[in-house]
Amino acid sequence: MRLTDPALLHRLTAALFAAEGVPEADSAWIAETLVAADLWGHPSHGVMRAPWYLARLRSGAMRRRTAPEWPVDAGAVALMDAKEGIGQVAAAEAMRSAIRRAKAHGVGVVSVRNSNHHGALGCYTRMAAAAGCIGMLATNASPAMPPWGGRAKLVGNNPWSVAAPAGRHPPFVLDLANTAVARGKIFDARQKGLPIPEGWALDPEGRPTTDPLAALSGVLLPMAGHKGYGIALAMEVLAGVLSGAGLLDEVAGPYQAERRSGCGHFVLALDISRFAAPEDFAARMEGWIARLKAAPLAAGAREILYPGEGEARAEARHRAEGIPLAEATRAALEAEASALGVALPEGW
Numbered sequence: 001m002r003l004t005d006p007a008l009l010h011r012l013t014a015a016l017f018a019a020e021g022v023p024e025a026d027s028a029w030i031a032e033t034l035v036a037a038d039l040w041g042h043p044s045h046g047v048m049r050a051p052w053y054l055a056r057l058r059s060g061a062m063r064r065r066t067a068p069e070w071p072v073d074a075g076a077v078a079l080m081d082a083k084e085g086i087g088q089v090a091a092a093e094a095m096r097s098a099i100r101r102a103k104a105h106g107v108g109v110v111s112v113r114n115s116n117h118h119g120a121l122g123c124y125t126r127m128a129a130a131a132g133c134i135g136m137l138a139t140n141a142s143p144a145m146p147p148w149g150g151r152a153k154l155v156g157n158n159p160w161s162v163a164a165p166a167g168r169h170p171p172f173v174l175d176l177a178n179t180a181v182a183r184g185k186i187f188d189a190r191q192k193g194l195p196i197p198e199g200w201a202l203d204p205e206g207r208p209t210t211d212p213l214a215a216l217s218g219v220l221l222p223m224a225g226h227k228g229y230g231i232a233l234a235m236e237v238l239a240g241v242l243s244g245a246g247l248l249d250e251v252a253g254p255y256q257a258e259r260r261s262g263c264g265h266f267v268l269a270l271d272i273s274r275f276a277a278p279e280d281f282a283a284r285m286e287g288w289i290a291r292l293k294a295a296p297l298a299a300g301a302r303e304i305l306y307p308g309e310g311e312a313r314a315e316a317r318h319r320a321e322g323i324p325l326a327e328a329t330r331a332a333l334e335a336e337a338s339a340l341g342v343a344l345p346e347g348w
Contacts, residue, residue, distance in 0.1 A: 003322030
């Protein structure tokens with residue numbers, strides 16, 4: 001595993017999508033979201049996924065040009081039909097729309113259907129935080145776990161994220177799936193040839209496994225037992241039922257190149273200035289974080305972090321030192337470049 005300059009990784013990733021016929025600005029944004037996940041220390045949602053998205057473009061399951069329609073446009077609320085466009089592009093447009101609506105009405109809500117997988121949710125909720133809003137994004141996803149008490153894979157991990165500005169600190173960003181772990185982390189373990197921890201998944205026979213291949217053909221386990229299952233269903237109500245998107249096993253994952261995704265999103269922005277003076281909110285966030293960090297440490301703990309702080313530190317480190325890129329991921333990107341006639345950037 002070698003360290004890679006983030007700028008080179010962005011340049012190559014954007015060039016791959018542009019060569020596949022995606023508009024230049026959209027290609028740059030897709031690369032931005034994928035490289036961001038690697039910068040934050042989440043390679044499970046990073047450039048490892050680029051070949052999956054490219055395969056979906058080639059199959060026609062995902063359209064190269066994202067041209068959403070708006071069946072509902074009613075002040076603070078809207079419904080977007082992404083028309084099988086690129087998930088990253090549709091989600092960003094939905095969040096920008098929610099922020100604009102929040103600035104006009106105090107709250108903006110955009111429901112999205114017929115979209116695609118859009119990578120790390122924190123990319124989009126951070127947009128709201130940067131605009132002085134609290135942002136939320138939820139999406140439904142392809143089946144990953146059984147309903148509580150069942151044994152057939154039917155319910156998605158249906159991730160969600162909440163972000164808020166935090167004064168002088170990096171933004172608060174909670175971004176999580178409702179399974180014990182995101183499936184992408186199991187793909188990442190497979191790429192690296194590593195076992196997975198116990199408690200993440202069951203094999204096809206329903207036995208606990210540490211083998212990522214057995215886990216990918218089996219089922220993931222919900223976080224916190226029945227509570228994670230319940231939260232996953234709540235996110236599907238918001239992202240799937242409300243929007244008119246696909247539900248349960250009607251949704252396909254990004255690694256299923258031939259199947260339309262059918263997923264939906266729920267996008268929310270709250271304009272903080274409608275509730276409190278932004279400087280007062282910032283001061284309260286700073287005080288809240290200070291109190292959290294001042295709490296007595298548990299045995300073996302070195303410090304207390306708030307959600308988003310670890311990613312901010314990882315980004316600073318990786319921008320200075322480079323991103324560790326798995327050799328399998330590097331080889332996959334180089335194979336895509338060769339197939340598309342894209343020259344590797346100088347210094348790669």
